[in-house]
Amino acid sequence: MVDTFTASPNPATVGQIVQLVVTAHDPDPGEAVTVNFYKDSNSNGQGEEGEIIGQDLDGSDGFAFDWNTKYESPGTFNLLAVAFTRTRRPAMRIRAR
Secondary structure, three states, X not given: XXXXXXXXXXXXXXXXXXXXXXXXXXXXXXXXXXXXXXXXXXXXXXXXXXXXXXXXXXXXXXXXXXXXXXOOOOOOOOEEEEEEEOOOOXXXXXXXX
């Protein structure tokens, strides 16, 4: 499950690298966890295939992704972090604003 989700810097300027950091834990002993990061373009609160901006498959050093905003337009973005178990069951969604 996703416990926390932070974006730094926040706010950011277009062109900056924004570090997205998640803490997550394994809801079922023995289940591996991966985290996908999404830009929720349609603001529906769901991480969809066309919205994925990165993922971290190895939580041994924490879950993080450096998002390069170089090609983004100025504005406010809803970001989602979704933790998945080995069987690809979503464990929890967290939104950062």
